[in-house]
Amino acid sequence: MEASEFKRTFLPQSRRMYWAAWRLTENRQEAEDLVQDVFLRLWTQRDTLPEIQNAEAYCVRLVQRRFLDLRRVRHPETSLPTDASLLPSGDDLYREAELRDHAELVRRLIDELPENQRRVITLRDVEDRDYDEIAQTTGLTQVNVRALLSRARRAIRQHFNREL
Numbered sequence: 001m002e003a004s005e006f007k008r009t010f011l012p013q014s015r016r017m018y019w020a021a022w023r024l025t026e027n028r029q030e031a032e033d034l035v036q037d038v039f040l041r042l043w044t045q046r047d048t049l050p051e052i053q054n055a056e057a058y059c060v061r062l063v064q065r066r067f068l069d070l071r072r073v074r075h076p077e078t079s080l081p082t083d084a085s086l087l088p089s090g091d092d093l094y095r096e097a098e099l100r101d102h103a104e105l106v107r108r109l110i111d112e113l114p115e116n117q118r119r120v121i122t123l124r125d126v127e128d129r130d131y132d133e134i135a136q137t138t139g140l141t142q143v144n145v146r147a148l149l150s151r152a153r154r155a156i157r158q159h160f161n162r163e164l
Contacts (some may be wrong), residue, residue: 001046009052010042015058019128020060024067034070038062105163109156117142117152123150 001009019039023033038059040048051056110118110126116138123134124145131142138145 001049006043006046008042009055010039010059014039015038016056016127017059017063018026019068024064034067038066041066102160105160106156109159109163111133112159113155115153117148117155118149120145121152121156125153 014035015065018031021027021034025031025034042062043061110121113121117133118138119138120134123129124131129137131145133143134140134145140148
């Protein structure tokens with residue numbers, strides 16, 4: 001992979017990679033170090049990288065994997081439970097399945113929103129973008145963005161409560 005292709009493909013992903021790293025580490029410096037480490041690994045392996053369809057998902061997944069690798073090295077005692085009493089109980093599994101079902105319902109409700117509301121709520125609540133960035137991306141004012149977001153959230157809340 002040429003340097004120009006690498007820059008075009010992976011550098012635009014740095015912001016998403018940083019936010020993924022920050023959510024995992026909850027520390028600015030550790031998140032920056034994690035992203036830098038992933039970029040270094042990408043660069044050194046650029047000639048062997050597979051054909052990537054979704055660079056953003058690929059990069060975020062690499063950040064997650066690298067975080068888990070570093071966590072296992074730094075804290076091996078917290079890697080995986082070996083005692084059966086530490087494994088999730090049936091209640092935990094039920095709760096996890098219930099949360100997964102709720103998340104799927106919310107995704108479906110977002111898909112049913114009018115286009116402008118769907119776009120704003122996706123940018124804000126799914127992609128975690130700030131209001132300025134959403135306003136620039138959509139060409140709307142911040143007041144419009146906030147109003148659309150409020151309407152979208154209210155509609156989802158109403159439909160969600162009816163479905164349950």
